[in-house]
Amino acid sequence: MRKKVTKAIFPVAGMGTRFLPATKSVPKEIMTLVDRPLVQYAIDEARAAGIKEFIFVTSRGKGALEDYFDHAPQLEQELRKKGKTELLETLKSTNMESGAIAYIRQHKALGLGHAVWCARRLIGNEPFAVMLPDDVIAAEKPCLQQMVEAYAETGGNMVAAMEVAPENISSYGVLDISEEEGQLVKVKGMVEKPEAAKAPSNLAVIGRYILSPSVLQNLNQMKSGSGGEIQLTDAIAKDIEQDNNVYGFRFRGKRFDCGSKSGFLQATVSFGLAREELRDDLRSYLRSISLDENA
Numbered sequence: 001m002r003k004k005v006t007k008a009i010f011p012v013a014g015m016g017t018r019f020l021p022a023t024k025s026v027p028k029e030i031m032t033l034v035d036r037p038l039v040q041y042a043i044d045e046a047r048a049a050g051i052k053e054f055i056f057v058t059s060r061g062k063g064a065l066e067d068y069f070d071h072a073p074q075l076e077q078e079l080r081k082k083g084k085t086e087l088l089e090t091l092k093s094t095n096m097e098s099g100a101i102a103y104i105r106q107h108k109a110l111g112l113g114h115a116v117w118c119a120r121r122l123i124g125n126e127p128f129a130v131m132l133p134d135d136v137i138a139a140e141k142p143c144l145q146q147m148v149e150a151y152a153e154t155g156g157n158m159v160a161a162m163e164v165a166p167e168n169i170s171s172y173g174v175l176d177i178s179e180e181e182g183q184l185v186k187v188k189g190m191v192e193k194p195e196a197a198k199a200p201s202n203l204a205v206i207g208r209y210i211l212s213p214s215v216l217q218n219l220n221q222m223k224s225g226s227g228g229e230i231q232l233t234d235a236i237a238k239d240i241e242q243d244n245n246v247y248g249f250r251f252r253g254k255r256f257d258c259g260s261k262s263g264f265l266q267a268t269v270s271f272g273l274a275r276e277e278l279r280d281d282l283r284s285y286l287r288s289i290s291l292d293e294n295a
Ligand code: G1P
Pocket: 112, 132, 135, 171, 172, 173, 174, 192, 193, 204, 205, 206, 207, 232, 233, 259
């Protein structure tokens, strides 16, 4: 029997400089889409996929993240006193079972591969997920759940994949494809942020991974790659050289790049429109400004 994926790593050590000055004092992952921080969307998706242990790789200044997942007795008491049961219910999704969440510091900003490697002792010898909270995916069935189901059939390593425009491909890890079958793509190579002209395909890696522990061993020996950082992409590519399987998974859903301001705004509008209590107001506002180009 294949081991179940029950642990997920959330690399959240980045400084979020693209969102300065906000991120001077607020971790990027706490920035909100409508009324929930980015990280809550990732946690909900992980829970739906059966994840039981949540490992955050953090850095200095990310204290608000730890507080967010803590109980808030005073606030809860206050809400209870006022009979605000709905709000109390909302707060429940932010609470973690004691011992289910762990924080590890990445002491140096050496890249995504290094961040994942920092969690190696908590992973041990099991398959694990990696989720990048910047990539928010709206989907009928949450993306990681789709992947866990596909992984139950394939094993190996699996990365979420999506076609991107050629002019954007150099911002991503890119798949070199050997076979395609439905949503699954067998991968024969991977390159981190190639020049557009040298990209092996237009199929980009999106921030959801299911990885085997051999990738952590590869990270032990990894030297810095693209941008002078230790790249997760390179450690996964090395697994292919060692005859382990890597699959790209074309997920069903809409991905928002919330690491960019434009992506963040698009996600805000889209998640706002998805909320019944906001839909009508927001829609009529959007209609009014699309009629008035100067707004
Ligand atoms: C990271 C990964 C890259 C992947 C991307 C998805 O890059 O290194 O392979 O395609 O996430 O969002 P970053 O966006 O952190 O530079």
